[in-house]
Amino acid sequence: MSAEAHTPETHTPEAAVETRKFRLPDLGEGLTESEIVAWRVAVGDAVQLNQVIGEVETAKAVVELPSPYTGKVVALLAEPGEVVAVGAPIAEFEVAGAGPERTAAPRREPNLVGYGAMPEGTDRPARKARSWASVAGSKERAEPPADVRADVDRPRSTPPVRKLAKDLGVDLAVVHGTGPKGLVTRDDILGQVGTSAVPQIEAPQIEARAAGERETRTPIRGVRKQTAAAMVASAFTAPHASEFLTVDATATTELLSRLKESKAFAGVKLTPMTIVAKAMLIALRRSPSLNSHWDEAAQEIVQYHYVNLGFAAATPRGLVVPNVKDADALSLAELAEAVAELAGSAREGHIGPADLTGGTITITNIGVFGIDAGTPILNPGEAAILAMGQVRRLPWEHRGEIALRDVLTLSLSFDHRLVDGEQASRFLADVGAILTDPGVVMAMV
Incomplete structure (x- = not known):
């Protein structure tokens, strides 16, 4: 084999192009879903980091979504009017990745303000559990304090939902979570209030009829759903x-x-x-x-x-x-x-x-x-x-x-x-x- 065969080529490696998914973020209110209102970009558009790419409606307001990447839009995975769960992919981007010499390095996602912690099972790194041993200064795993141990054993929920449960006097331990992996949601808390305060009366059987020109049916979601839940909780909690x-x-x-x-x-x-x-x-x-x-x-x-x-x-x-x-x-x-x-x-x-x-x-x-x-x-x-x-x-x-x-x-x-x-x-x-x-x-x- 000649010496030339062992001489490495000298050129600047081009950055690899990677496809990244953008998942619907938790917008800071502990909400479990949002409705896609509109996209401000189309497939094939070039976008910059933090450029507004669309709008979603939470249970409280319409919120603008900034792009988490600089790159090109290759797919929009949800249509306007579609209700999407937090953590579900809603768009894909082509972005410039690391060169070949760094492909083994762990991939870091941009820290998007308001993105929140993603549910387990996504391709984002999970949040590390707190080590009570390190807090106590011991190498052995220490038992968490009693007041914190109760917090660890309670069902999974977000801080706003825990506050709502506290305000309404609902024990999280008795609430069945309907969110991803048993997450206790705001509706679970409000439903618990309604169940404990209002007697359940069987509704009369009414013949079901298909919606036609004589009526209009509108899905109960977004601001209207949040308002209704809040008013029910208020009416049956405060005298x-x-x-x-x-x-x-x-x-x-x-x-x-x-x-x-x-x-x-x-x-x-x-x-x-x-x-x-x-x-x-x-x-x-x-x-x-x-x-x-x-x-x-x-x-x-x-x-x-x-x-x-x-x-x-x-x-x-x-x-x-x-x-x-x-x-x-x-x-x-x-x-x-x-x-x-x-x-x-x-x-x-x-x-x-x-x-x-x-x-x-x-x-x-x-x-x-x-x-x-x-x-x-x-x-x-x-x-x-x-x-x-x-x-x-x-x-x-x-x-x-x-x-x-x-x-x-x-x-x-x-x-x-x-x-x-x-x-x-x-x-x-x-x-x-x-x-x-x-x-x-x-x-x-």
């Missing part, structure tokens, strides 16, 4: 009580007109609901029990020292309740701007999950639909919700005479475990007093 107050809000409507014309509120979308919301925030200082939470598992009442004010927003995908963080620290103009921004995002379907969690009290404006009063259902985990009806021009007693005045009805629902009737009445009366005469705020703050 609701309601109170109503009708007030002469003429002074408030006149104030609203003056503020809209002032330079300080130029460009600010100021509405009657913003004024009522501000009155709520002021009244809460004298009635803090309405801004609290019942922790069933810990047998504690959690008193919040901040207010994350939620407000009901109707969207094409259903009702959502975003909340303004630390609303009690905002000026009237800042509050109005925050509400307008969140409401706009909700209508467009691009509101983030963080804006839909962590609320402490809620306001809903049923007056925009021409309704005077109602009995709103509490947002799960909150102590109170205030509904404001329409402002109507009605005959009303004013300074000893009958005059046409702007009249408004307030409807307050509250958790009677947390709020006594006296506290609820004082809060409602304070809100009404502010709307009747905004000047009384000087005596409250």
Whole structure:
């Protein structure tokens, strides 16, 4: 054999091209599935890392999906409208891999923000189990502490689901998980609440008929499914009580007109609901029990020292309740701007999950639909919700005479475990007093 046969060629090896699957990530809410809303790329398109490639709808919001790779799209594995389980492959990419000299090296996936831990059985590395021996400083395997041992033995679930179970007083040990490999899901927890609180009544047998032109059937999923589950859990967990107050809000409507014309509120979308919301925030200082939470598992009442004010927003995908963080620290103009921004995002379907969690009290404006009063259902985990009806021009007693005045009805629902009737009445009366005469705020703050 000649010497030339043993002389290695000298050239730069080309990077190998690899096919990578992109699996539907856990988007940080512990959800087990999402619906593909739309793809923003097509097969054959070149994409960059973190380029938005599509949109998915969770049970809380529409979320944009960034690409985990720089490369080319070779397959889209789910169609718009299809509901996909977390961890299922939804797209494939061709990406430049390592050169031949590094093909034996372990493959590392990009750390996509919000990707979350993947279910077992995927091609991603599993999360390492915690070694209690290393924590204890011993080479032998140590027994975990008793409080942690209970955590290890409980059924598999995600942190948000465990929190929901804690809030609703559900023992995870008695819940049968229906998710992948026995994972306990949010629906499993809510179903347990419904099973324990509502007697099971056999439904009457109705002749099944195929859907035709006389009816429309819509799958229950996404925002509508989440809202329904939350309302059922709230209605059968917290003992609701309601109170109503009708007030002469003429002074408030006149104030609203003056503020809209002032330079300080130029460009600010100021509405009657913003004024009522501000009155709520002021009244809460004298009635803090309405801004609290019942922790069933810990047998504690959690008193919040901040207010994350939620407000009901109707969207094409259903009702959502975003909340303004630390609303009690905002000026009237800042509050109005925050509400307008969140409401706009909700209508467009691009509101983030963080804006839909962590609320402490809620306001809903049923007056925009021409309704005077109602009995709103509490947002799960909150102590109170205030509904404001329409402002109507009605005959009303004013300074000893009958005059046409702007009249408004307030409807307050509250958790009677947390709020006594006296506290609820004082809060409602304070809100009404502010709307009747905004000047009384000087005596409250």
